[in-house]
Amino acid sequence: MIRLENIYLALGGSEVLKDVSFHLRRGETGVILGASGSGKTTALRLILGLLKPDSGRVFVDGEDITDFPEERLLEVRAKMGMVFQAGALFDSMTVGENVAYRLIEKGGFSDEEIEEKVRRSLRFVGLEESIDQMPSELSGGMKKRVAIARGIVASPAIMLYDEPTAGLDPLNSHNITNLIKRLKEEQGVTSVVVTHDIPLAFEVADYMAFLHDGEVCYTGKAEGLPASGNDCVREFINHSIGAGIGGSRAGSVNGGAG
Numbered sequence: 432m433i434r435l436e437n438i439y440l441a442l443g444g445s446e447v448l449k450d451v452s453f454h455l456r457r458g459e460t461g462v463i464l465g466a467s468g469s470g471k472t473t474a475l476r477l478i479l480g481l482l483k484p485d486s487g488r489v490f491v492d493g494e495d496i497t498d499f500p501e502e503r504l505l506e507v508r509a510k511m512g513m514v515f516q517a518g519a520l521f522d523s524m525t526v527g528e529n530v531a532y533r534l535i536e537k538g539g540f541s542d543e544e545i546e547e548k549v550r551r552s553l554r555f556v557g558l559e560e561s562i563d564q565m566p567s568e569l570s571g572g573m574k575k576r577v578a579i580a581r582g583i584v585a586s587p588a589i590m591l592y593d594e595p596t597a598g599l600d601p602l603n604s605h606n607i608t609n610l611i612k613r614l615k616e617e618q619g620v621t622s623v624v625v626t627h628d629i630p631l632a633f634e635v636a637d638y639m640a641f642l643h644d645g646e647v648c649y650t651g652k653a654e655g656l657p658a659s660g661n662d663c664v665r666e667f668i669n670h671s672i673g674a675g676i677g678g679s680r681a682g683s684v685n686g687g688a689g
């Protein structure tokens with residue numbers, strides 16, 4: 432469903448991704464785990480066709496999108512829902528308007544259809560009652576759930592999440608984790624989750640790629656990661672555990688830009 436094949440990419444003169452390969456089958460959840468600056472967001476931007484690799488290929492839903500022109504990339508992006516790292520709700524719009532945005536942009540839906548889809552998405556994340564509220568009235572966890580509702584409103588086959596639990600407390604992180612799992616189980620959505628949150632990664636991953644300085648140090652089942660014997664993996668896990676249960680989340684405050 433989603434495949435990165437031997438990707439090399441330099442940005443601003445430095446090599447950001449080095450021979451990165453990643454293969455995710457339909458209906459699975461793939462996690463790209465790694466510290467801040469390891470290249471996770473860049474990998475998502477490649478999948479969205481927002482960046483082109485210097486070499487290597489990007490496949491989405493059976494198509495090699497690497498050299499697609501912009502209009503074909505728009506079609507590819509229409510299959511995807513995206514939850515950006517910095518919530519990125521429009522502050523001047525209600526929750527409902529935020530969720531409806533993608534449908535209105537796409538066009539071709541009646542007001543009734545839009546309302547129905549918006550309510551269904553908000554119901555899925557448990558926020559139908561907040562439809563007329565403004566983002567400023569919501570907690571961080573609620574905003575993140577609205578961002579997920581917005582991502583799923585057009586029923587995408589693929590969901591991409593960039594640090595979906597960053598800055599959230601354990602309870603809210605747990606809620607987001609459950610939503611990601613339910614989208615897979617109930618709707619067969621294929622997901623890529625980019626994160627440095629170890630508990631989240633182990634909860635949702637069918638398949639995991641560990642990125643370190645733009646290189647993949649491990650790919651395979653989540654269970655195999657701790658025993659993989661890789662120095663970079665061990666260092667990352669020890670550091671996160673050493674920082675306490677919330678370590679990976681506390682780290683997100685410092686590493687928020689990553």
Ligand SMILES: Nc1ncnc2c1ncn2[C@@H]1O[C@H](COP(=O)(O)OP(=O)(O)O)[C@@H](O)[C@H]1O
Binds near residue numbers: 443465466469474
């Ligand atoms: N547009 C850019 N120009 C130059 N360097 C960039 C650009 N985007 C990202 N980088 C660099 O690439 C590396 C990986 O960035 P990123 O993919 O955002 O990492 P992550 O999401 O894992 O924190 C970082 O060192 C970052 O500074």
Ligand SMILES: [Mg+2]
Binds near residue numbers: 516689
């Ligand atoms: Mg990032």
